Amino acid sequence: MGVTESPLVACHDCDLLQREPMLPEGGVARCRRCGAILSRNHPRSSERALAFGLGALLLFLIANLFPIVGLSLGGDFVQTSLLGAARAMYRHDMRLVAALVLATTFVAPLAQLLALLYLLLPACLGRRPPRARLVFRGLTLVQPWGMLEVFVLGILVSLVKLAHLASVVPGVALWSFGGLMLLMAATSASFDARDLWTRLEAAR
């Protein structure tokens, strides 16, 4: 082993203990046994995640305030927002399905965004928010359950099915959900938990 010792890390997929290589800017370190990503060195990852997260929160509000799509046939016009769609399922005695839809497209993404902003905003200003550990724990628990990208594909499939039936009127929220999906992906891709904790530690 070399004399200049970089810190030890263990792979989260295969548990191999190894030295973390020194990374150039934008570099990615992979486990030498199973290829899992060990760490990334993206400059200012927290600032970028914060910027994308703020944009995502704005789009989240728009996406949920306006109807996603409307359907018109003769004199009839029906339109729905995400919350309205979940409510329709609830009224049809599908309470668990309504709860599942609400949890994966509304509660989880919103909680994820709020937790991220709660941690990132002070971290980028060199402060440590109270109860950072608790909020971070909530963030890691809620993360796998946000499924906005699947919901957007669901909207597209529904549009095709509905187009056979009546004329479809795309709503403001349709585009907002598309943009929200991209911003959420950018937020998750930029977010680096190690960078966040390095900053939170330094702020103490």
Place this chain on the structure above:
Amino acid sequence: MKGPASAARWHLATCHGCGLLSRTGAGQAARCPRCGTPLHARKPDSIARTWAFIVAAAILYVPANLLPIMETSSLFGAQQDTIMSGVVYLWVSGSWHLALVVFVASILVPMAKLIALVILALSVQSRARWQPLQRTRLYRLVELVGRWSMLDIYVVTLLVALVQLEALATIRPGSGALAFGAVVVLTMFAAMSFDPRLIWDVLERDDG
């Protein structure tokens, strides 16, 4: 240091939350000193939990595919749709590319996911030594694609909310939707319970 060495052998564990490597004591209630996430050298009761979720998901997989996920009543009478008949409808009406997407997300992915989890759980239980790298990749794939099965749940939800045209047709959700949602959630829990590090532990012991 000879051969590969796992962190667990040195009584070290990586935190799932922040990636910090820290010492695990004998106690079960160890927490990451930096972010407070509970530390486990290996996920607790990984294989038993994975099996429980696999079995529950496999049982519900049957009603999820046989029961109707929605019922359409129109001027021409009532029609019940299962997941499969929804795919067939898209195919026949000319949207074959969407039919393919829905087929992969709703039928292929849940089945492939269950089979993959069974293979992973069995291989770890039998202390298999074959293809650890491929099996780890299989696990990553299972984690990645599982969520896409929610597609049909969203489609049904949107159709139920929108197709309430008295003059033409109304759509009601069917009980298959409930079973299908349960299958997606249960397979996600199964994947979360499985610990890919168990695949490598067998190799570890022989090298030591």
